[in-house]
Amino acid sequence: MTATPSGPATPVAGETSATFWARRGVRPPPPAGFLDAYAGLKQPASPYVRAAVRELAGETYATDHLRLDLVDAGVLGTPGLSGDQASIAQAQAAGLSSTTTTLRSVLASAVVTVPSQDSALGTYVVALRLQYGPFVGHYADGTSRTLPATGPTSVALAGRLVTTPLLGTFLYVTSEVDCPSAAKGSVSATACSALAKS
Numbered sequence: 001m002t003a004t005p006s007g008p009a010t011p012v013a014g015e016t017s018a019t020f021w022a023r024r025g026v027r028p029p030p031p032a033g034f035l036d037a038y039a040g041l042k043q044p045a046s047p048y049v050r051a052a053v054r055e056l057a058g059e060t061y062a063t064d065h066l067r068l069d070l071v072d073a074g075v076l077g078t079p080g081l082s083g084d085q086a087s088i089a090q091a092q093a094a095g096l097s098s099t100t101t102t103l104r105s106v107l108a109s110a111v112v113t114v115p116s117q118d119s120a121l122g123t124y125v126v127a128l129r130l131q132y133g134p135f136v137g138h139y140a141d142g143t144s145r146t147l148p149a150t151g152p153t154s155v156a157l158a159g160r161l162v163t164t165p166l167l168g169t170f171l172y173v174t175s176e177v178d179c180p181s182a183a184k185g186s187v188s189a190t191a192c193s194a195l196a197k198s
Contacts, residue, residue: 020166024073034061035170043106051171052126052157053106058170063087064099077159077173097140102133107152110194114158118187122160122174127191129154129198154179154195156188 021029037057043049055076062070063084070076071084091099108129114121135147158175177183179192 017166021073021075024075026067026069026073026075030058030061030067030070034058035167037061038103041103041105044109046109046111047169048111048124048126048161048171049106049109049128051161051169052128052159052173054168054170055157055159055173056103056128056130059084060101060103063091064101066091066096066098075167076170078175082173082176091137094137095139096137098138100136100138102135104131104133104149107131108195108198110191110198112187112191112194114187120174121158121187122172124160124171125156125158125187125191126171127154127156127179127188127195129195154192156182156191156195158188 015023017032018029021027035054035058037060038053041053043053058070058076059081061067062081066088068085068088071081071088072079106128110127112125112127114123114125129152131149131152133149135149136144137147138144156175156177156179157171157173159171159173161169162172163169175188177188179188179195182189182192
């Protein structure tokens with residue numbers, strides 16, 4: 001079975017989770033609730049922020065488990081998910097079989113509406129200041145290596161809210177950029193500037 005074209009998708013009536021994901025080229029399917037890994041974190045009540053954090057949980061699951069099929073499926077965002085392919089390739093080149101990435105807190109957020117001339121990006125840019133915990137790399141021989149937590153990181157996610165029966169509401173991401181790398185004058189830079197003032 002081949003994958004269908006990329007883009008947000010909803011299950012066909014009566015379709016199981018496994019069939020939906022297989023139709024998108026993802027086998028085995030991710031576990032139920034994988035977008036809710038950070039549900040217990042203290043975070044702003046904004047539905048846009050919560051939707052963005054759910055998408056980040058999905059990205060983290062994909063990169064932690066080296067799941068290129070999920071990254072390229074186009075279900076959570078534009079295929080490739082803004083650099084996750086490279087992250088997975090680096091992990092594989094280092095001999096890792098999986099990783100564990102812990103998001104400790106959402107320190108601050110800002111939401112900017114995308115102007116009409118940039119509508120290809122979606123409808124919102126959500127900028128987040130995130131504090132990650134230790135990163136653990138796991139090797140095929142059963143050993144692991146822990147790297148200490150670093151300082152906060154700031155990222156801008158552009159996209160639109162999507163709600164499906166299978167996945168609930170999340171931000172379908174069309175563009176993701178680290179705030180220090182946001183192009184001057186871009187809507188992502190505007191969101192990052194608002195984040196810096198929060």
